[in-house]
Amino acid sequence: MQKIPVGVLGATGMVGQQYIALLADHPWFEVRYVAASPRSAGKPYAEAVAGRWHLSRSYGKGVGDLMVADANDVQSALAAFKKGDCAFVFSALEMAKDEIKALEEAYAAAGIPVVSNASAHRWTPDVPMLIAEINPHHADIIPQQREQRGWDKGFIVVKPNCSIQSYMTPIWALMQKGYEIRRMFVTTLQAVSGAGYPGVPSLDMIDNIVPYIGGEEEKSEQEPLKILGSVQGGTIVNAPGPLVSAHCNRVPVVDGHTACVSLEFGDKKPSIEEVKAIWAQFRALPQELKLPFAPEQPIIVREEADRPQPRKDRDADKAMAVTVGRIRPCKLFDLRFVGLSHNTVRGAAGGGILNAELLKARGYL
Amino acid sequence: MQKIPVGVLGATGMVGQQYIALLADHPWFEVRYVAASPRSAGKPYAEAVAGRWHLSRSYGKGVGDLMVADANDVQSALAAFKKGDCAFVFSALEMAKDEIKALEEAYAAAGIPVVSNASAHRWTPDVPMLIAEINPHHADIIPQQREQRGWDKGFIVVKPNCSIQSYMTPIWALMQKGYEIRRMFVTTLQAVSGAGYPGVPSLDMIDNIVPYIGGEEEKSEQEPLKILGSVQGGTIVNAPGPLVSAHCNRVPVVDGHTACVSLEFGDKKPSIEEVKAIWAQFRALPQELKLPFAPEQPIIVREEADRPQPRKDRDADKAMAVTVGRIRPCKLFDLRFVGLSHNTVRGAAGGGILNAELLKARGYL
Amino acid sequence: MQKIPVGVLGATGMVGQQYIALLADHPWFEVRYVAASPRSAGKPYAEAVAGRWHLSRSYGKGVGDLMVADANDVQSALAAFKKGDCAFVFSALEMAKDEIKALEEAYAAAGIPVVSNASAHRWTPDVPMLIAEINPHHADIIPQQREQRGWDKGFIVVKPNCSIQSYMTPIWALMQKGYEIRRMFVTTLQAVSGAGYPGVPSLDMIDNIVPYIGGEEEKSEQEPLKILGSVQGGTIVNAPGPLVSAHCNRVPVVDGHTACVSLEFGDKKPSIEEVKAIWAQFRALPQELKLPFAPEQPIIVREEADRPQPRKDRDADKAMAVTVGRIRPCKLFDLRFVGLSHNTVRGAAGGGILNAELLKARGYL
Amino acid sequence: MQKIPVGVLGATGMVGQQYIALLADHPWFEVRYVAASPRSAGKPYAEAVAGRWHLSRSYGKGVGDLMVADANDVQSALAAFKKGDCAFVFSALEMAKDEIKALEEAYAAAGIPVVSNASAHRWTPDVPMLIAEINPHHADIIPQQREQRGWDKGFIVVKPNCSIQSYMTPIWALMQKGYEIRRMFVTTLQAVSGAGYPGVPSLDMIDNIVPYIGGEEEKSEQEPLKILGSVQGGTIVNAPGPLVSAHCNRVPVVDGHTACVSLEFGDKKPSIEEVKAIWAQFRALPQELKLPFAPEQPIIVREEADRPQPRKDRDADKAMAVTVGRIRPCKLFDLRFVGLSHNTVRGAAGGGILNAELLKARGYL
Structure with a gap:
């Protein structure tokens, strides 16, 4: 060709x-x-x-x-x-x-x-x-x-x-199976490459974290609504939900945004095992079309207690997969998990x- | 003496x-x-x-x-x-x-x-x-x-x-002023000194974070209930709340645990300005008694957009004060803030x- | 096959x-x-x-x-x-x-x-x-x-x-061209992966370096002599030189050992340009035999003022090449340079x- | 007063x-x-x-x-x-x-x-x-x-x-006791605070070192000659030596410059024990005058195999002392040691x- x-x-x-x-x-x-x-x-x-x-x-x-x-x-x-x-x-x-x-x-x-x-x-x-x-x-x-x-x-x-990509595909995979997501709390731990070069000074990132990234929380709360919206006439109309509260932090990591997420479903709630199965089996149009940059498995589910981790998981499947782990019930909402993706590749x-x-x-x- | x-x-x-x-x-x-x-x-x-x-x-x-x-x-x-x-x-x-x-x-x-x-x-x-x-x-x-x-x-x-100390005193200061706290989401970014020595291997902390600390989330969810409990007969009876969902992460910081917190109040809700005033003015028995290790001001309120930060704020007031910042409304609950304290001193x-x-x-x- | x-x-x-x-x-x-x-x-x-x-x-x-x-x-x-x-x-x-x-x-x-x-x-x-x-x-x-x-x-x-590999091949390339190397000073900045897992505690590697690695300096001073030695009868007899003084440090880098080297030649001394040319053109038996893991160019010469750097250069040519830079005269000996190789792959x-x-x-x- | x-x-x-x-x-x-x-x-x-x-x-x-x-x-x-x-x-x-x-x-x-x-x-x-x-x-x-x-x-x-201060006082202490120092090799591992703010980008300092600091090697080689020079007429005349070869690196440390040093003495050479004693006992005019910022003991000698380390030793004696360790013979010159001082305080x-x-x-x- x-x-x-x-x-x-x-x-x-x-x-x-x-x-x-x-x-x-x-x-x-x-x-x-x-x-x-x-x-x-x-x-x-x-x-x-x-x-x-x-x-x-x-x-x-x-x-x-x-x-x-x-x-x-x-x-x-x-x-x-x-x-x-x-x-x-x-x-x-x-x-x-x-x-x-x-x-x-x-x-x-x-x-x-x-x-x-x-x-x-x-x-x-x-x-x-x-x-x-x-x-x-x-x-x-x-x-x-x-x-x-x-x-x-x-x-x-x-x-x-870039930062919403560590959890948007998992969210969507559940929605697609009929599970409404009403509300979600997200706390991100974001890599410095997201700020470009020279970007974040090393004096702010050695033995430190910065609990603020300008504009990032607003984007994290609003962009999902357009992505999940619908085309009506010549315009894209926002979805009504999920409602998001985001807290974004900069951490001393080169690449890979980590997100700690708590989800509140609608009336119909999947079991933990069902969530894992939905995520592991999720495939979409890029996979059907076998697009060159499409990850074979868009959502990789890790069972270890301490994964995903940026350095170990960001490169999964050409750095295009989202890796999730720590999938467990939430004490307040329904489901907690950690999502991770490579912010300068996938993101x-x-x-x-x-x-x-x-x-x-x-x-x- | x-x-x-x-x-x-x-x-x-x-x-x-x-x-x-x-x-x-x-x-x-x-x-x-x-x-x-x-x-x-x-x-x-x-x-x-x-x-x-x-x-x-x-x-x-x-x-x-x-x-x-x-x-x-x-x-x-x-x-x-x-x-x-x-x-x-x-x-x-x-x-x-x-x-x-x-x-x-x-x-x-x-x-x-x-x-x-x-x-x-x-x-x-x-x-x-x-x-x-x-x-x-x-x-x-x-x-x-x-x-x-x-x-x-x-x-x-x-x-x-140690990790709950970055937000328990702020929580208590609000409760004491009559503001019930029903539910709270907490995501912590915890320093490696909390794991002792040799503790966390450097291979897990250079260009990385670990989104898991064994037992920490359970402690974070349960210990507040005893601290806020009451002495009845010869036993301490747990308080009924607040209900807590905690997500605990290990980050490449030597000392200082950071917590991203979202609070849901009861029916009576303070304004942001009121919260800041309550925290800045909070004094308790150690301050009244002028105990040697008591911080003069137990809760330090920072107004900068990007504070508190572990390396810059952990040593505040003999490393015994809790520093709070990013006090703002929450999209889902009522109030969001970031709290920080020195885990091996205050904690x-x-x-x-x-x-x-x-x-x-x-x-x- | x-x-x-x-x-x-x-x-x-x-x-x-x-x-x-x-x-x-x-x-x-x-x-x-x-x-x-x-x-x-x-x-x-x-x-x-x-x-x-x-x-x-x-x-x-x-x-x-x-x-x-x-x-x-x-x-x-x-x-x-x-x-x-x-x-x-x-x-x-x-x-x-x-x-x-x-x-x-x-x-x-x-x-x-x-x-x-x-x-x-x-x-x-x-x-x-x-x-x-x-x-x-x-x-x-x-x-x-x-x-x-x-x-x-x-x-x-x-x-x-592992650590001598960041400079041994460059040394050899010069010797092979007839330039005797009498003495050399080496200071290494070594990655934590060299110490295995759990290896170096993160408390020693965040905002810190450790100017000591047990046994490493002795190895660095002695092993070159055997490598450059000759087979005589059924035994390998050490070469008489070069004499080496090594100072080995552990630094907060995941992979990639960096070495700062000063060389004293024998009576015949190459020019800086000659050194660069010898290194860039160096090929050896693995290259002739086209061995699968052989780097195409065993020694990569960088002209930028601030290279080689571990994160940017360690993966060069399947992480099997040695990258050198800062090639310049030495105020005391004849030549100074910085060498770098991937310690867990090449090394x-x-x-x-x-x-x-x-x-x-x-x-x- | x-x-x-x-x-x-x-x-x-x-x-x-x-x-x-x-x-x-x-x-x-x-x-x-x-x-x-x-x-x-x-x-x-x-x-x-x-x-x-x-x-x-x-x-x-x-x-x-x-x-x-x-x-x-x-x-x-x-x-x-x-x-x-x-x-x-x-x-x-x-x-x-x-x-x-x-x-x-x-x-x-x-x-x-x-x-x-x-x-x-x-x-x-x-x-x-x-x-x-x-x-x-x-x-x-x-x-x-x-x-x-x-x-x-x-x-x-x-x-x-700032960077020469980690070894100049030790050098001087030996010279003052009659030990000429002819030549010295110095490799520094310098903290990021030396570059000011914003200074070194975090992308260059996470999982990395930079083996170059513009102008630093020249300063390290020349400034000692003026400091050790003599006032003649209305001008300061450089000392003829020691001759210095410096290699300067930036490492992911907040404060504290570390220097790996090899010394060649003149004909008269002190023993290792003598060197340690000279350093531990060194006092100078600031100590005699009891100046407020003078460290009581300007040179602190550590006997542990792995000291000095920036985070543990930089703050010694109001961050004004130089800490030395790893005092041992050099394979090529006479003496090797590691020196450390706080670059933004002492330096x-x-x-x-x-x-x-x-x-x-x-x-x-």
Whole structure:
């Protein structure tokens, strides 16, 4: 199969680097266009990231030689698009929210689909916020999005915040089996890579934790409602629940967000054994379609008393699986568990790639 | 004032060392008797802890020269008692629960009061589990304890688990002002010193967290009920609430347990400002009595968005204060906050010393 | 090709697990026999390591079902050998040195070759201490070893200590080009995985370093002399130099030993550029033979000012390459550099596997 | 005694905060003037550092209320000087080197003595670089400095880089006893607080070390020569030795620089026991003068195999002592040892305060 040429916007940043690394041997996609800030523009990618490459995995040889374009220059991307070097872009832009919003729209308007990792368009009503295993049908708003915007081939899809991914798929798996979830308490212990580079100072993370991450609790409480919402007319209407109370902490972990969760079901309540079985057996569209980045088993259930743990479980199944453990009754609600996922793979670039695979399989790319 | 001679049982262990260090310049107490396992017995204390002293603060010169006794040898303590070298003992014994239980009773039966840090007697109905600011009146069960046991001067008091201290005093301060607390969710991020030495392997704590501490969640859910209970006849009867759901994690922090808490009040609910005022103004018996280890302000309220933090707040007011922050409404219950206290000072040796000061001030020592 | 069945002694320990994980997809070898302490014996491997598996990479499905044998029971291994389940063993035994020495000899005497990771036989004069890129010809002492011991097919080869591997191959590459190295200063910053599990307590590794590792400096000063020695008669005679002064520290890093090295050359001294070129171009027998675990480029030269770094460079080329950087003149000697290698892969199990591949290619297995 | 009013320039930065905290209960000095960048100027100190205070120790109540001045505004300091609020200043300025140089000279020219922690003037020939135990006599260049500059009462003294303090006093103690030190190898493991705040990103310090600190090796190799130099005419002439080769690493430690040192003596060589005795008995002018910040015993000798360690030894004797251990012969040179000191106290603010105490005792302040 001829690989699809793709571009990465914000290619020199933390998430951008993760995209470049993860796409190195992708069976469907090939990075042929990279764009970043004016500071990096005009340099070969290898030079632009020299001394700033944060991953142990390297970028592919071809990518190192690519000339970095200015991400603000949509015309440059359009030229690449026309030349057949950039069928769509992954957006890992790091700018002010408003700038990202406008810029992603400019790419889409120019006919270039945008699969975004940025938070700018998460609450735009006609932009789907996709977790491929949960709401792949939200992608079907794309034709309406195009129509409403007057866009021909371009469109925008986004993915949600990284920290909710450690528990959203487990929640959904239970809901899908008919178990309403009314309320949930979540306390997260989040890795520093989620804050980018330089990000969190080491003086705050040696022999310390920081019990606060700006904006994170609000996102954790609101984003699930859109993901679980429904497409009505040309807009995505929030689900009424579950109601969430989130407490987000930064801890001295490189990668991997851990979440301690308590769930209150509706009137129908599953047994602990039933929950474990539902999670272990959960499969969704990405698994049916055998998408390259889809984990074989989206939810891995661990029986040991002290798992999941970030360093031991974050890399499970290409770092795309969610690992759950400590599944037990709650003294106040119905069920307690601990969920964990890799925040820069499953929660960021890997999740974006899986979304693109889904869109390709569904004919949108 | 002539200082009261005291003994420390388990003096070479982690908590024992903390007792020795904290008592170095104590205005009322002076360590004149140290006892540990047979392995250490017969050596000068300095030799017994050589290469095993874990604190930056050192032991006093006099203590280094004390000959370590065998903690199992109650007669030896009794001889010291009679010689005027040991009016009572702090117990930081590290043995099997049953052995500690029997041994502490043997000391008490021999006429030597035991102020214990061990968990063995926490659920013995006539043994008070004291937090000096919360339930000092539980000490008044001592005469009944003596009578029931046939003990003359000896008695046993204990202190609760270290991790609940980061939120129990704040909870109590609100209850005392007439605000019933029905239910609470607690997620703790606990320091490694709580597991003793060698304790948690570094392979589990570098770039990692462990979402499990054996027995800790059960203690966190049950101990508050006894602390808030009432003395009825010769026994302490549990309070009916609050109902607690606890999730306990081990994190890469040396000292200082952090707790993320959500509270559900009864029908009467304080405002956020009222909560802050109650906490900042809270004073209790140790403050009235001006006990040496009593923090001036038992609950310190921080207004910064990202506090309390273990390394920055654990040492507040001789490491005896509880620091609270992020006081805000809860999306599901009524109030959320983060509490923090020093687990080996406030939560262990320092708390034990404060209990002894209270008992002295009340005439029991 | 039919895979060669191999056994792993000490299969449940830290290094044993690393062997199991690394051999999971090995093109030549297949683990068909696992042995450990009597405590684990008689259980399926999966059960024996449940809750004690320390790697993110898992063991293969087949290995999980293998019944663990008692490593002390050579007859059991012999039976597996005769059944065709164990052509040779990797020894990752963790016992007293004398016991390991005797036990490895018993396996060899029984006709089972032993490729060992243990230190017990490092100083046995007729046992080669191999680094496959440096002294592969030392393997040619095997026939003499057999003859001297009266062994038929069995033999023992060992590998050196993990920490010297971060600089021995670079040293050798220079020597091979005719540059004598007279003296060298080495200061190591070693990862905690080198101490096994539970190993170093987290209380010693959070906000701390420990400037001492028992026995490590002596090994670092002596082992190079044997590795660089020559086979004379049936014994390996030490090289006269280089003379080494080593200072070994334990630091809060999971995997990857870093070494700061200063070299004093003999009369002939290479330029900095020559050193870089020699290292970048260095290839040896494992590369010529294209052994599966051989890194393509054994020494990777980094030009950035702040590399190598453990987390970013330890996994280079299957975690089998040595990465060097900060190559610069020394104010006192001639050359300074920083070397880094993965201590449990290149420095332990991976190095052992490469040795076995070499022995196979040379006809000894 | 009436306390001497002092000012702190750069009072809101990392070292500035340390000055403020350490001076809180100083018996001779009282902070009555604080200056910082224009951003902080005009605010009360408490407000200027709100959310940016990095120490567990707090600033004194009086200081919190002080209005922050603009450090560039020498007239403002002069007004305070005239009002009797600022007899001299501690400089913890964080600006470009040239700006600091000019600004410190402007203060001195205005008649305000400057006791500086900045590196700007370390190589100015008539500015002494003081370690109070080593070269207190260098202060005697002050009259010549004033004369050469045409300054009346103002002058500038500086202190050397933090990392060399972990071994310079031990070196000096041996030199003073007649043992020439010809050459020395030093490898440092330096704490992150040395890089200020935000300083080193946590992504570089979790499960990692960085074997490079810009400019640090050069300083470590050159500064000892000035400290050990002699005042000749109006200038300080470097000592000819010792020759130093330094390798500097950043490690995940909050406070406390560790140094692994190898020494080559001249023809006369002390025994190990003699070295230990010389160090344990070393006392210097600050001890004779009983200066408030002088450690009673400037060099603490530890006999345990695994000390000194940063977390356990950095706070020794008000964090002003140097702790040494692992004193043993060197395989290549004569003596090896490990030295440790607190980089932000002994190596920065505490060292500056001790210098000021010395200058006061000598009549310069």
